[in-house]
Amino acid sequence: MQDLSWKTLSSEYLYKDTWFTIRKETAQRQDGQIVTPYYVYEFPTWVTALALTEDGKVVMERQYRHALAETNYEIPGGCVDDTDPDLEAAIRRELLEETGYSFEKYEYLGKTSSNPSTNNNWMHIYLATGGRKVQAQHLDQNEEIEIYLFTIDELKQLLRENKIIQSMHVTAIFYGLARLGELKY
Template identity: 55%
Template sequence: MDPMDWKTLESTYLFKDEWLTARRDKCQKPDGKIVDPYYVLEYRDWVNAVAFTKEGKILIIRQFRQAYGQTITELPGGTMDPEDASPTVAMQRELLEETGFSFEHIAYLGNVSANASTNNNVTHMFLATGGVKVQEQDLDDNEEIAVMELSVDEVKQLLRDHKIVQALHVTNLLYALERTGHIKM
């Protein structure tokens, strides 16, 4: 335990749903000061991948995002389901469902927090390589996803032009492009 860590004295759930849970915590700082209320949003962990086809193209998807109010360009990914045995299993499932592609290798690149001050979950980032289309998409009822196969240069231009607004996806792209030698950090 880090000496700067707070102690949670109590938690009260304000709202619980499959996709969002909000709680109010009462916390104690190391100096004894009480922080009440402190609000936390609970989500399942998320996964996303920079997915390369066997031909070296990157799979990029487009879909409407209600909270943002626009159709946006992003990486394949989604929420871990309770039955997913691991983040890697969840990523394989999401890639197959959203793109119809299966991959020879899926490498874990680490995890990041969308907002560590309010959200309790992380996004697990992956680099998938050797992708081959093996089926049609298997989308949820509320999903409409267009899949594009773009060159590394086209994806780098999307980043330069700020055309990928999902920060967690930009982060994964930077890690994956650095790992594959396409950029230097």
């Protein structure tokens, strides 16, 4: 296979903030062509989970997303914090904070990127099972999240009706359904 990687010739930060950083780069392709400017958006690492209760219900969130001015269903997840010792600890924390549920088992299903042409981060996907409600939600200041429980069949119907619009969450749901034997392809 041909090496298609680019060599970074220069890189300059244009904006740095906690949740969004952008840099402008000049790169050189393998054939020598210079690509400039090339913008890279830096985001924190993300984790998410298809989370099931002890009785097999899917824990879903409903929340408003200001960029689209839409309120929709999503699966739980969020950013990996510097204080999280690993990815599984991050998804455990996010699930407990956002939903109030604790889960018996976590299975890593892989990772995906929202847009590898511009974004430099990964979203790591888990299947969490054996969930029990153990506490109230502990939401961040900017979070307002409603929790809903759906059967697997109801979740599939939400997908068919395009009621889950967060593309990486749809991807994670499909990986989870496949692992559960609920998706045939």
